[in-house]
Amino acid sequence: MTLILSNDDVEKLLTMKDAIDVLEEAYVELAEGRGVSRTRSDCFTATERPDALYSLKSMDGVVPKLGVGAVRINSDIVTWPSDGDSSRRVKVPSAPGNRYVGLVLLFSSKTGEPLAIFPDGVMQRIRVGAANGLGVKYLARENARTVALLGSGWQAGAQAMAVCAVRDIETIRVFSPNKNNREAFAKEWSAALGVNIVPVATAEKAVKNADIVMCATNVLQPVFFEKWIEPGMHVSSIKRPEVEGAAIKRADICVVHSNDGKPIHVVAKGIDVAEAREDGKGWGVASDIDFKTLPTLPHLLSGRAPKRSNDEQVTFFLNNIGLGYQFAACGAVVYRKAMAAKMGHELPTDWFTEDVHP
Amino acid sequence: MTLILSNDDVEKLLTMKDAIDVLEEAYVELAEGRGVSRTRSDCFTATERPDALYSLKSMDGVVPKLGVGAVRINSDIVTWPSDGDSSRRVKVPSAPGNRYVGLVLLFSSKTGEPLAIFPDGVMQRIRVGAANGLGVKYLARENARTVALLGSGWQAGAQAMAVCAVRDIETIRVFSPNKNNREAFAKEWSAALGVNIVPVATAEKAVKNADIVMCATNVLQPVFFEKWIEPGMHVSSIKRPEVEGAAIKRADICVVHSNDGKPIHVVAKGIDVAEAREDGKGWGVASDIDFKTLPTLPHLLSGRAPKRSNDEQVTFFLNNIGLGYQFAACGAVVYRKAMAAKMGHELPTDWFTEDVHP
Numbered sequence: 001m002t003l004i005l006s007n008d009d010v011e012k013l014l015t016m017k018d019a020i021d022v023l024e025e026a027y028v029e030l031a032e033g034r035g036v037s038r039t040r041s042d043c044f045t046a047t048e049r050p051d052a053l054y055s056l057k058s059m060d061g062v063v064p065k066l067g068v069g070a071v072r073i074n075s076d077i078v079t080w081p082s083d084g085d086s087s088r089r090v091k092v093p094s095a096p097g098n099r100y101v102g103l104v105l106l107f108s109s110k111t112g113e114p115l116a117i118f119p120d121g122v123m124q125r126i127r128v129g130a131a132n133g134l135g136v137k138y139l140a141r142e143n144a145r146t147v148a149l150l151g152s153g154w155q156a157g158a159q160a161m162a163v164c165a166v167r168d169i170e171t172i173r174v175f176s177p178n179k180n181n182r183e184a185f186a187k188e189w190s191a192a193l194g195v196n197i198v199p200v201a202t203a204e205k206a207v208k209n210a211d212i213v214m215c216a217t218n219v220l221q222p223v224f225f226e227k228w229i230e231p232g233m234h235v236s237s238i239k240r241p242e243v244e245g246a247a248i249k250r251a252d253i254c255v256v257h258s259n260d261g262k263p264i265h266v267v268a269k270g271i272d273v274a275e276a277r278e279d280g281k282g283w284g285v286a287s288d289i290d291f292k293t294l295p296t297l298p299h300l301l302s303g304r305a306p307k308r309s310n311d312e313q314v315t316f317f318l319n320n321i322g323l324g325y326q327f328a329a330c331g332a333v334v335y336r337k338a339m340a341a342k343m344g345h346e347l348p349t350d351w352f353t354e355d356v357h358p
Numbered sequence: 359m360t361l362i363l364s365n366d367d368v369e370k371l372l373t374m375k376d377a378i379d380v381l382e383e384a385y386v387e388l389a390e391g392r393g394v395s396r397t398r399s400d401c402f403t404a405t406e407r408p409d410a411l412y413s414l415k416s417m418d419g420v421v422p423k424l425g426v427g428a429v430r431i432n433s434d435i436v437t438w439p440s441d442g443d444s445s446r447r448v449k450v451p452s453a454p455g456n457r458y459v460g461l462v463l464l465f466s467s468k469t470g471e472p473l474a475i476f477p478d479g480v481m482q483r484i485r486v487g488a489a490n491g492l493g494v495k496y497l498a499r500e501n502a503r504t505v506a507l508l509g510s511g512w513q514a515g516a517q518a519m520a521v522c523a524v525r526d527i528e529t530i531r532v533f534s535p536n537k538n539n540r541e542a543f544a545k546e547w548s549a550a551l552g553v554n555i556v557p558v559a560t561a562e563k564a565v566k567n568a569d570i571v572m573c574a575t576n577v578l579q580p581v582f583f584e585k586w587i588e589p590g591m592h593v594s595s596i597k598r599p600e601v602e603g604a605a606i607k608r609a610d611i612c613v614v615h616s617n618d619g620k621p622i623h624v625v626a627k628g629i630d631v632a633e634a635r636e637d638g639k640g641w642g643v644a645s646d647i648d649f650k651t652l653p654t655l656p657h658l659l660s661g662r663a664p665k666r667s668n669d670e671q672v673t674f675f676l677n678n679i680g681l682g683y684q685f686a687a688c689g690a691v692v693y694r695k696a697m698a699a700k701m702g703h704e705l706p707t708d709w710f711t712e713d714v715h716p
Contacts, residue, residue, distance in 0.1 A: 033628065034627065038622065043394045056418055056465065058418050060399060062412060064403045077468075093713070095471035099711035101712070109412040122714065264397075266394045349457075352461055354478075
């Protein structure tokens with residue numbers, strides 16, 4: 001049978017600890033060359049709505065040790081509303097029922113069969129959180145107790161979960177431009193994590209004296225600046241443009257998620273997508289930094305790149321691009337637990353396989 | 359609702375004429391830059407079976423004019439049994455029920471929603487046939503009546519259908535090494551196409567005096583050679599290595615399917631996949647030909663590359679690599695016809711969409 005799982009199922013099944021543990025194992029596989037990851041690709045074309053684009057995104061990965069491969073697909077109607085001086089990428093939920101479209105297809109690398117199909121949303125933020133959590137685990141000071149969290153949206157919750165999973169955090173100071181949002185976030189996540197979460201009115205107030213800074217925004221402009229760096233600080237980012245290029249250059253150790261650096265962009269003629277521009281400027285402010293040569297999280301976890309060696313070093317982890325590989329690893333856990341718990345809709349595997357040699 | 363269709367459904371719904379017509383339209387969209395196509399990627403890792411590899415292959419395309427995007431995925435256990443001096447790629451049907459795994463996911467480029475999911479097998483050969491059929495339509499002599507068909511397998515049938523759809527063919531001489539196979543092919547397809555199909559004992563006998571030569575094999579070695587070229591001949595190939603490099607160089611006009619030329623190969627360390635070797639030699643004998651600079655089928659169909667201008671020219675069409683784009687275009691036809699005929703299993707679209715911003 002092929003399992004159809006929902007986001008609710010994935011939320012029940014995949015804990016942050018699960019994700020951190022399985023990714024820690026899977027990244028070593030990747031660094032040692034047994035696992036493989038195919039760079040994300042983004043196709044952009046016109047769509048019916050004149051102020052939007054259609055985006056078809058895919059990324060693949062295989063973790064033979066876990067017996068799985070995965071393809072993650074996003075089929076989005078995307079807009080870039082202008083918002084003062086920062087420009088955000090906003091997906092428009094245009095599928096029936098005003099819904100988004102993101103799917104993970106999980107395959108067996110032993111038999112090829114489709115094991116499960118599930119939406120990507122819940123796993124998406126858990127795996128982002130888990131990767132940044134591993135960055136904290138391997139790079140932040142052991143005695144880090146105070147976190148600045150920049151952003152209070154969907155991704156910020158996972159970042160809070162992740163940092164608390166790998167360090168004994170006492171205080172998280174959360175900033176986001178909307179007062180109600182940051183206050184609601186503090187209330188919700190204080191209760192969920194049993195940690196003191198304090199909403200603050202500026203990013204500077206959050207960052208001052210923080211041991212760890214976690215950027216978790218959806219803006220395509222810097223939100224963390226060089227002038228805010230303090231000795232011993234660990235700075236973490238969920239997307240490349242969040243951190244000022246000059247800040248990255250001050251790091252004693254800077255680790256990126258992947259050397260893939262930039263997606264494969266395939267853009268219809270006459271369409272201008274800032275993040276797909278050839279000069280790379282739209283894709284992040286730090287375009288003079290060669291992400292292809294920096295050590296990666298898999299390098300770090302497998303001992304191929306140095307960890308922090310003292311409490312004064314400034315360390316950065318830039319989660320510069322997501323990998324389908326992460327969905328394969330986390331998918332292996334979800335599938336195993338779903339089978340054990342008999343969750344999801346079972347469909348005949350024959351519907352997704354064939355008797356003709358394709 | 360999201361439709362789950364079977365190969366049987368696709369076979370009932372998608373005629374060779376449908377595929378040729380929709381691809382002719384879609385290739386023009388591609389040449390004019392409104393449609394986009396993401397190069398196929400092949401991930402290779404170890405699998406449980408020691409003499410095999412796991413291959414996870416994907417390709418994407420969007421045809422906004424038809425309102426669709428598609429991702430085609432193959433999840434295969436692959437072997438390369440040695441067969442005398444030719445080496446064939448053989449997929450092992452390892453999914454439950456000894457089945458293969460190839461899937462097409464069709465999305466709406468208007469709403470993003472998943473419209474349909476279906477196995478790729480039947481459409482795979484129809485779209486290969488249709489592409490080569492369009493090569494014949496635009497490059498072969500108008501008065502071509504005699505075809506040499508090299509190969510008598512699954513792909514050969516589609517090539518026969520395709521050539522008969524675009525020219526008034528009187529005779530097809532079919533050769534394949536196994537006598538029983540070529541005789542069975544001739545019998546089956548004579549009846550199906552109403553054309554005189556003659557099995558012959560050697561490739562030379564098939565090719566001699568043929569107006570059109572269609573290679574439709576699964577070997578990774580040349581099956582058509584320079585010495586067989588005759589004035590006015592059109593030579594068609596379904597994969598790059600089938601035609602000797604020296605033969606290609608003799609062409610007055612040589613058109614390829616795509617300038618992508620070569621898939622994105624992501625291969626686990628220590629694994630040697632002939633077709634993924636860096637030097638490109640394993641990927642075809644004609645490695646000194648730069649497939650990136652040759653005119654493509656979309657160029658030809660949109661008037662960006664010359665057609666045949668007289669009956670003496672030697673023309674080649676090399677179907678060097680498949681495109682997810684073809685599955686999007688053919689998928690649009692299948693989906694429209696399936697909805698009209700109320701075919702397939704309907705699943706709730708909510709199963710494949712989500713209310714969280716991924």
